[in-house]
Amino acid sequence: MTYILGLNAFHADSAACLVKDGTLVAAAEEERFRRIKHWGGFPSEAIRYCLKEAGIGLDAVAHVAINRDSRANLWRKIAYVVAKRPSVDLVMSRVRNRQQWADVRTQLTETLPEMRFNGEVHQVEHHLSHLASAFLVSPFDKAVAVSVDGFGDFASASWGIGDGNSITIDGRVHFPHSLGIFYEGVTQFIGFPHYGDEYKVMGLAPYGEPAYAKQMEQLVRLRDDGTFALDLRYYTHAKEGSKYEVRDGTPSGGRIWSPAMVELLGPARGKDEPLEQRHKDIARSAQGMYENAFFNLLGALHRKYGLDAVVLSGGCAYNSVANGKIYERSPFKHCYIQSAGGDAGGAIGAAFQVWHTLPEGSAAKRHFVMDHAYWGPSATAGEVSIAIAARQADIDAANCNVETITDEAVLCERTAAAIAEGKVIGWFQGRLEWGPRALGNRSILADPRRADMKDILNLKIKRRESFRPFAPSILREAVPDWFETDDDVPFMMQVFRIRPARRASIPAVAHVDGTGRLQTVTQTGNPRYHRLISAFGVLTGVPIVLNTSFNENEPVVCKPEEALDCFLRTRMDVLVLGDIMITRRD
Structure with a gap:
């Protein structure tokens, strides 16, 4: 049994993941714990979460993989400094970054003093980590792999072939x-x-x-x-x-x-x-x-x-x-495209790349496919109840009704009816999403049929620029009837045209050019969310809900306490925490 901890550290969107024998166990961005958007630094809280999810200590981790390699493209770096004579500040910032990346073992000791790490640290070149984060968790046996970003390890793009459990890079910018x-x-x-x-x-x-x-x-x-x-x-x-x-x-x-x-x-x-x-x-x-x-x-x-x-x-x-x-x-x-295509995703890429270079990983057939994004923390029913009890006075002051609905069909039907009535719903379920998109577990939901819903959301909660669109979550089986595609888009990473005859039916999620950044929802990928959208479809004839992230100018909520805080300080109408529905009385 081999555990590998993957890290994106000392950069924006710091994150950690844990891989066990070539299977992802847990993954989370540090911002969700620190409550600072794009948090950069060493992801100690994300590491703690991943270890807790697996029920192990740091001493059980055999390898730590970080998605940077200060030795990559070294001669190009030296040649650039000699030829171009960049500013001293630029050179020194690169030196400081290199020192940080090379010091992972010390960071583990200082930030997790209650644990001990006895394993090996691996630096994996930035773009190789990106390519691995996509190909080594993809459904393809062989594919072209492409990485394009700002910069990392002195490159901004790379490409090559993923084949089986290996990646060959043969081009870079x-x-x-x-x-x-x-x-x-x-x-x-x-x-x-x-x-x-x-x-x-x-x-x-x-x-x-x-x-x-x-x-x-x-x-x-x-x-x-x-x-x-x-x-x-x-x-x-x-x-x-x-x-x-x-x-x-x-x-x-x-x-x-x-x-x-x-x-x-x-x-x-x-x-x-x-x-x-x-x-x-x-x-x-x-x-x-x-x-x-x-x-x-x-x-x-x-x-x-x-x-x-x-x-x-x-x-x-x-x-x-x-x-x-x-x-x-x-x-x-x-x-x-996996759900965290950016630097956070490099944590997963570094971990899987190391796994497939180890003797036990290189000999094994690749078996893991990331077909959903639910790899973060969850909350038990008991934890939800404790969070509600701690805020009961505030809930009462907000004139809210609290009820437990253990029949999932009834819960989804009641929530769907509230959406159809024009209410704004906070929806907190299961494990937190990996990546920047809320995908039905930490989401704010609303009626896509209402032309004024975008303004309502911005007035009640989001307070963001009027030109920014909201996204549709749609039943996978309904996609070709509503969009000019029949593709799987589980991570909301692609924009497609809404069929012209359908655009007037869902104005709240149709952008000005007639497109939508859709999320396809399957019964196997997220059963409860699929059931909710199905209930809304039965009620309205529209198998789509408006989905935006559960937050208010902050990282997406992680814990039930944060969901309650967001609900109480905004004008959200309903909060569904697991099986508990909290409704503002009229």
């Missing part, structure tokens, strides 16, 4: 060229300065026109072999670095676009200035440029390898709009 940096620079330029704000540009893009397409071609140059290069006149990272830092757990990065971008695109938007049509046009043009580069790469890789299956990873794998066009804009016919 190295620092300073990066599609992630391209998109981040434009994100900052149009006034979204925070770490991870790129999804706002993706949501804003359909409101614009590709009026700046030619200018975008100045920022990114595409090559016939599928690779790409930035025009470094428009960026500062090559000389100055990204100014990325983690302070008190919060990751941030300084401005990476240069004054030359103002000459190209006009004045930059301040974060509090109003959004103008020009900014929407820049967003649309940037999304178009990203897609052109992405499909230029995929087209070249299909020509090179001749395989019909592809797995995607890296932070750019969260570009669900581009992912939804893979079948129409590339020759690939099958695609897999």
Whole structure:
């Protein structure tokens, strides 16, 4: 019996997972425990959770795998420093990072002093970890594997072939060229300065026109072999670095676009200035440029390898709009993206990569497929009851009714009826989702048929930009009747067009361009959530619910106490905690 602890550490979205004999046991991001979005640092609480879930101590772990290798691309790093003479700050930040990554054993000792680690530490190159996080848990025996992100271990993209239980990398794009940096620079330029704000540009893009397409071609140059290069006149990272830092757990990065971008695109938007049509046009043009580069790469890789299956990873794998066009804009016919495609997912990739290089793992046939995302903490009925008892006075003050409904059919029917009445539901069930998406266990649910539901949610709870869409969760068997696809999308990682005849029926989850970032729900993958959506379908004729993450400008709730806090401080109508339904009285 071999336990491997996988880590993404000292970077945003720190996370841990535990693999036992080639099977995932548990996985969670540190932000869920620390309650700071994108928390960066050493994921000690996520480690504690994973060990607790398995019922073991750290002394039972034979291997720790971290998704960085300071030795990777070493000669390229040295050559770059000699030739380009980057700033001292850039060089020193890389040295500090290398020292952190190399010191995992000390971190384990200091942050988990009650435990002892006697195993081996492995550094796994960043993009190999990404590729492994997708292919080694995919349903494919053989596939093209692609990783695209900002940077990691001096590269921004890599690709190769996954075959059986091994991955061969035969192509990379190295620092300073990066599609992630391209998109981040434009994100900052149009006034979204925070770490991870790129999804706002993706949501804003359909409101614009590709009026700046030619200018975008100045920022990114595409090559016939599928690779790409930035025009470094428009960026500062090559000389100055990204100014990325983690302070008190919060990751941030300084401005990476240069004054030359103002000459190209006009004045930059301040974060509090109003959004103008020009900014929407820049967003649309940037999304178009990203897609052109992405499909230029995929087209070249299909020509090179001749395989019909592809797995995607890296932070750019969260570009669900581009992912939804893979079948129409590339020759690939099958695609897999796991639920944590970004750096958190590298923890899983590092762990599985190490497993399949060990004698017992390399000799074994790969058997694990990640077909659901429910790998985090759960709460027992007793823990839910204790949490409610601790807040009973506040629940009474909020004029709420509390009842236990042990018949699952009745619970789902009652919840479906509340959704159909226009109520907003907090839905807390089972194990926490792995990755950034709420997928029916830590979700806020609402009626997709109401055109005003987006405004209601933003007024009552979310308070986010009006241009950002909400997502539909749909019964898998109903997908082809409602969307222009018949694909499995369990992790909400792809956007597809809603059938034109259906769009008016679900305005709350139809984006302005007629698309939706869907989640397909199966009876085997999430029985209770499937039953709830089925009940709503029977009641309304619509086998879809609006699904957004259970949070209010914070990480997705992890514990029942956090769900109660969010419910009580917002204007949510109903909270379902396991078998307990808490309803605000009219």
